[in-house]
Structures are given as C-alpha cells and as structure tokens.
Amino acid sequence: MSDPVDNAAKVPPEAIKAIPVRHYGRWVSAVLVLALLALLGVALSGAQIQWSTVPDYLDYETVLRGAGNTLLITVLGMLVGVVLGTLLAVMRLSKNPVVSSVAWGYVWFFRGTPVLVQLMLWYNLALIFPLLDLGFYKDEMNDVMTPFLASLLGLGLNEAAYMAEISRAGIQSVDEGQTEAAHALGMTGGRTMRRIVLPQAMRVIVPPTGNEFINMLKTSSLCFAIQFDELMKAVTDISSRNLAVMELLMVATIWYLVLTTVFSVGQFYVERYFQRGSARALPDTPLQKARRNLMTFSHGTGSGAKP
Template identity: 45%
Template structure:
C-alpha cells in the first residue's frame, strides 16, 4: 500500500526538525538597489534637463485657461459616466429581457458602438449637420415641424464630445452591468418573486444591490479611463484640458512644457479617482473579505504552537 500523500503521525511530526524561515534574500536587495539607482538617475536627469523649461511648466500650471479646460474635462467625465451608467443599466436589462425586440435592439446598440472607434464616433457627431442640417420635433413621415433648430447651433463641439463619450460608454457599461446581474444567484430572484415582488422590485431591491459588488470595480476603472479618454475631444476642439494646452503651445511653442502641465492635472485627477474607487469598493465588499482581522491574529499564534508540538 502506497504511503504517498499520507500525513505523518504526531510522534513522527514531533521529531521533524524546525527550519527557520529564510529572511535574507540577496537577489531582492540587489534588484531593489538597482531600481533605486535607476529611478534616482531618471529623476535627476528630468529635473536638471534644460530642454524641459520647468519655469514655463510652473508658470502655466494654474493659468486660467488651463483651469477652464480642467473644469470642462471634469464636466465631460462626470456627465458622460453618469448618463453612460444609466444607459448601460437600461441596455443590460433590455438584453436580459424575454422580449425578442428589446433584446435585439440592445444587442444591436452594444454591437455597433463597441465595434466602431470612439474617435470615429466623435467626428461623426461633430459633423452631424452634414446629415441633418435641421433638428426638429413634429409629426413624422413628412408631417409639419412644430419646433426646429439648426444642427450646427445645437451640437457644439462640447455637445458632440458629450454625445460620443456618453453613447460609447453606455455600450461598455451595459456589458459590465449584465455580467454583474448574471453573477447574482438565481435563487435570490426566485425567493423575491415568491414573496410577491414584481420584476422591477426584484431588480431594484434584490438583484442590483448584490450585483454592485461585481459592477463597482470595472466601473471605477471606466471612470478613470474616461478621465483620460476625454482628451480625444481635442480633435473636434472640445475646449477640454488638452485642447487648451494645445492652443497655448501653438502660441508660445513650448510643446513639451504644456504637455507636462496637462499630464500633471491628468495624474492628479486619476489619483483622486483611484482613492475614491478604493473606498467605494471597500464599502461594497463588506462581508466578502474573508476572516476578520482580529480572528486572523488569534489564529496565527495557534498555528505556530501546533507546528512546535
């Protein structure tokens, strides 16, 4: 009879030698020293470089034009993500619907806007007046218009950027929300329906609250990505942070300095968003983080005593 995989008896285990854990690893220290030296050399090279013009960077960091573009970037991000999340929830519910028409329309929307580049969508919305010179409300199929606007006056570069970012984000959020809803145990839905809840009540009170634990992390990543993606609005002169930086360096020819100014603000915004994402995830992960910390500390000495018996 094979003894492979059989644990030794207590008497045999007591005779096993106790080998201390290896705490000194020279390879790690060498790698850490090399990384530290490289980072120190890189920081020194960047700081003392005469071609970066740090005085221009400092002088333009709080320029009123830069701050205006910063607020436009924040507005684009917050509005696009808010409406995109709502659109994603609606599309995800439609995809999970038993109605073939609703399911097909949601799938078509997701397929098209996830399959075409965002840059193409932004340029399309910016040139929407070439397709529809006027936009109005009235009786369809050739009926009279009750209210009508000029498309060029209605869809400004900011509105075009907002449309492109929002609709594109809604397509991605629909897949994230759908994955979160599918992650909820079907028994939860069945139990709620057994209590007499309607489909809307089950979705709002039972399914979505439990799906948030799966939805929040990728949504946070999408928000951080949106902060940087707003820079694509610069191709249609959307008055965002990068657009303003480009206008300034076209006047003073300080291209690298103004790009550094924009990068510093992008880094600050993404850092704040990352910290916020951490606390939101921590809030929704309560009860799913494994053993409490106090229990973990109490178990550790117990495990060590067992090893030495």
C-alpha cells in the first residue's frame, strides 16, 4: 500500500494565478482631472477673447525682438550671478572675518530687498549721481545707466546673492576629507577648490541653478518697469495701441512657456550628465519615460492575467 505522503509529494503544485490589484482611485482621480480640464476648456472657449488674434502676433517683429531681449538679459544676468555667486560662496567660507562678513552683508542686502526695487534703484541712479567720474572715464549717468545696463545689474547682482548660497551648500556637501587629502598631496587651496571640490559640488549646484535660470527668465518681465524692450514691454506696447490686452497677454504666456520648456529639457540633460558616477542607474529621458508609461498602461488594460 502506497504512503499518502509520497503520493501527495508526486502531485505537481497548482499553477499560481497572479491577479492584478485594482487601482480604482487612479481611475477616479484621472476622471476628475479630465473633467476639470474639460470645464476649463469650455470656459476659455466661451470667454470674450479673440483667439484668432493670438497666432497673428506670435511671430510679430516686436514680439520676436522682445523674446530675444528676454533671452539675452536672462543669459547674461545668470552668467553674472553664477560667477559672482561662486566668488561670494568662497568668500563666505573664508576664515578671514572681513572677507566672510562682506560676503554675508552682500547676501543679506540683495536677498532682503525685492528685485523691482533694485531695478528702480539702478535705473534712477542719476538722481543721486548725475555724473559718472572714474578718473579715466567721465560721462552723464543717464547716458551710462541705460535700461539694458540697469536690467543686467538688477537681475545679475540679485541672482548672485542666491547663487552664493546655492554654491556654498554645494561646496559644503563635499566631504572635508577630500580637501585634507588634496592638501596632504601638496595642492594649494585654490587648486583644490577648482580641481577637487567644485567638480563634485556641481551635482548639488546644478539642479537649483537650473531652477534659478528659469525663475530669472520669468523675473525678467519686471524689466518693463524701467523701459527695457523685453517680451512683457513688447506685448504691453502693442496692446496699448490695439486694445487687445488679453490676447497679447496670451501671446506672452505662450512665449514664456516655450522658453521655460526648452530650458527645462536642457536642465534635465545637464543634471543627468553630472549624475554619472554617483547613481547606479541614470534617470530615464523624457522619451524613455513616455515609452515606459505607455507600456505600463497597455499592460494594465490588457485582458487576462499571466499565470
């Protein structure tokens, strides 16, 4: 007579059926979001806006020139902010109390006052200094402090205060043992900063720097208050003539979205570049994410379940 235990051991186990978990909350939230977007679309379609006017001004010469000036002042202002901010960060970390105090005072002043106030101060500098006299150069302040220069100084010097704190956080994120090892090998402080500390600090500095660039791109719209011919001033001047205020604001909105989107994609690839060697796997590109989400959606909606 056979042993029941042996017979049970000979019977193959039943195949396991994998039953996918139902995520009803995801479907409900998706329906709600789509419903809200539909309501927004209906509201905009019924608004008293001449939508046919918007495409006519997207490539208008004045608008294109304003968008170009916005991009120019943003790039130059960010360049000033990054270079000066890095210098201020090194000064903040200096053991010299005078140098560190001056850097702290700079950050305290420019972070503590609004950008618009700083722009107005630079633009109206001729009220207190009518003549610029540097000894080797002498000219009327009104001729020197143009709207472009006032915008560059206002945006760049303000950004330097924020970049100083971002750079300081990045520098302090590098282990001090690496600096000590570099000094033990005979490297000077400046060379250690350039060759050892800053390259590693870039992993921490780059993400918020990209955000600051995009933020400055939008902040540059304040320059219309000092008559700089950027995008906001361009659409404001046009709308003051044809009274299509909302239509021209939509034009500005589209251009700002285009510019910020382009630089957001660029920021992603720069961050991805500096993550090499620090992450086990690099983050997916936008195309890879879209492909993965489509595959996940198709698998989730497919009929039947694999055993």
